[in-house]
Amino acid sequence: MDTIEYSTRDTEIISKIKTISEEAKPEDCYTCLKCTNGCPAAKLFEEFAPHKIQVAAHMGFIDELINSGILWYCFTCYTCQTRCPQKTSPVQTIMSLTNIAVSWGISPPKIYPEMIKTISEEGAILKPREVSTIDFDFLSRDDLDLPERGIKNPTQFKEALKVVGLNEILALKESEVQK
Amino acid sequence: MKYGFFIGCTSQNDSYENELSSREILTYFKIDYADIEDQNCCGTPIKNTKYELWAFLAARVHALARKQGFDAIATICNGCDLSLAELEYELSQHPDLREKVNKALAKEGLQYDEPLPVRNILTILYEDIGLEKIKKHVKHKLKKLKIAAHYGCHAIRPTTITRPDDAEQPTKMQEILEVLGAKAPTYPELLDCCGANIIGVNPEKSLTAAGTKVDIIKQRGYNGICNICPFCQKQLGNSQEVAGRMIQKDLKIPSLYLTQYIGLALGLDEEALGLQMNLTGWKSILGK
Numbered sequence A: 001m002d003t004i005e006y007s008t009r010d011t012e013i014i015s016k017i018k019t020i021s022e023e024a025k026p027e028d029c030y031t032c033l034k035c036t037n038g039c040p041a042a043k044l045f046e047e048f049a050p051h052k053i054q055v056a057a058h059m060g061f062i063d064e065l066i067n068s069g070i071l072w073y074c075f076t077c078y079t080c081q082t083r084c085p086q087k088t089s090p091v092q093t094i095m096s097l098t099n100i101a102v103s104w105g106i107s108p109p110k111i112y113p114e115m116i117k118t119i120s121e122e123g124a125i126l127k128p129r130e131v132s133t134i135d136f137d138f139l140s141r142d143d144l145d146l147p148e149r150g151i152k153n154p155t156q157f158k159e160a161l162k163v164v165g166l167n168e169i170l171a172l173k174e175s176e177v178q179k
Numbered sequence B: 001m002k003y004g005f006f007i008g009c010t011s012q013n014d015s016y017e018n019e020l021s022s023r024e025i026l027t028y029f030k031i032d033y034a035d036i037e038d039q040n041c042c043g044t045p046i047k048n049t050k051y052e053l054w055a056f057l058a059a060r061v062h063a064l065a066r067k068q069g070f071d072a073i074a075t076i077c078n079g080c081d082l083s084l085a086e087l088e089y090e091l092s093q094h095p096d097l098r099e100k101v102n103k104a105l106a107k108e109g110l111q112y113d114e115p116l117p118v119r120n121i122l123t124i125l126y127e128d129i130g131l132e133k134i135k136k137h138v139k140h141k142l143k144k145l146k147i148a149a150h151y152g153c154h155a156i157r158p159t160t161i162t163r164p165d166d167a168e169q170p171t172k173m174q175e176i177l178e179v180l181g182a183k184a185p186t187y188p189e190l191l192d193c194c195g196a197n198i199i200g201v202n203p204e205k206s207l208t209a210a211g212t213k214v215d216i217i218k219q220r221g222y223n224g225i226c227n228i229c230p231f232c233q234k235q236l237g238n239s240q241e242v243a244g245r246m247i248q249k250d251l252k253i254p255s256l257y258l259t260q261y262i263g264l265a266l267g268l269d270e271e272a273l274g275l276q277m278n279l280t281g282w283k284s285i286l287g288k
């Protein structure tokens, strides 16, 4: 087993998590494993275990967690939070850490900047699709007489999105594409 | 009470059968509703990358609905429902976030002060319409059917926010299916997640989760699956073939929205309920 490299410890991380989620409380975890035992992501990803994420965050060893990319495997099912006897929330720790990683300029999986770009253009994570019927006809909203959708003033909407960090995320996408 | 109808990204851009069947049922039971105009994504899908962006998107929906004179927001997706329902809880913990959100909203002449009540389609069916009324209107009982309910995580958790049903022992969907004439007994995997949240990050594992649930439902002798959320319905319904490939099983079993089961029992037009878009088939539901 590798020895622990204490110089990588981020002792401020608990207070950073607190600014995003009051419920995460990794410092209150007593590693009973109730979360991991009911976690659907832990069943599918060997390296994923919410109790270990709580402990790593508590101790301040988050670099490896963030760089490994496993935080993005969480299903956000809230089972861990619901069942934690200590009323801590691994899922909120995970969500806080992914937010912190992005604020440090680390690119999330590319689906996220893609969705955000589509939101900034269409107001939604998807563009309207033509969908197949069971008989392989393709139908649009129009074919189904569904009302038209979309953002009325896209320019203004984008201005508003910029106030809450649109450009920072879109810049991340570019840096990832260049890789 | 006039509802502002919030459709959400998935239903308005590809799960049209959810939007269609929800509109049909709301209209049939004379629920007073109209679309929230100019509506945007609820924010949920991107919450784990940029918290502020999520809060703005959710607040914009509330601000629009209030400005347009609605008394409450009706949702037809569990993700949207949670996002809009938890906004105030989150903002009340973060006064600086509230300020930032309002700064962004001001760019469009909007403002968020307080939330409107947010009601999931399940709540509207169960509380506004109610079992008695639904039962009275049933024309074709869904006999000889054993349907596996799937509530979806965000309809029942987290418990820090009021959710449409109980976190560990939800019953409302099953009670509704029973007044339609079907059996809807509970099963050990009832609360298992559909896996939708990571479909864009790791589709293989995401669909393995979905396939595993569909497979066990089949093994337990159910002949239909019932959803209220378009993310869950895509995972457990239209993606069955691919999900089956992930676990090397043939998974075909009808998967419908609750509003479609209700519509069939009421004798409503099948295309009006969008059933032609349910790739798992549905005719066996009516014994055809």
Ligand code: SF4
Binding pocket: A028, A029, A030, A031, A032, A033, A034, A035, A036, A050, A051, A054, A080, A083, A084, A085, A086, A087, A088, A089, A090
């Ligand atoms: S359930 Fe709570 S206390 Fe137990 S290991 Fe998980 S986070 Fe820690």
Ligand code: SF4
Binding pocket: A035, A038, A039, A040, A041, A042, A050, A073, A074, A075, A076, A077, A078, A079, A080, A081, A090, A091
């Ligand atoms: S929310 Fe994430 S960490 Fe918690 S139980 Fe679900 S998948 Fe596991």
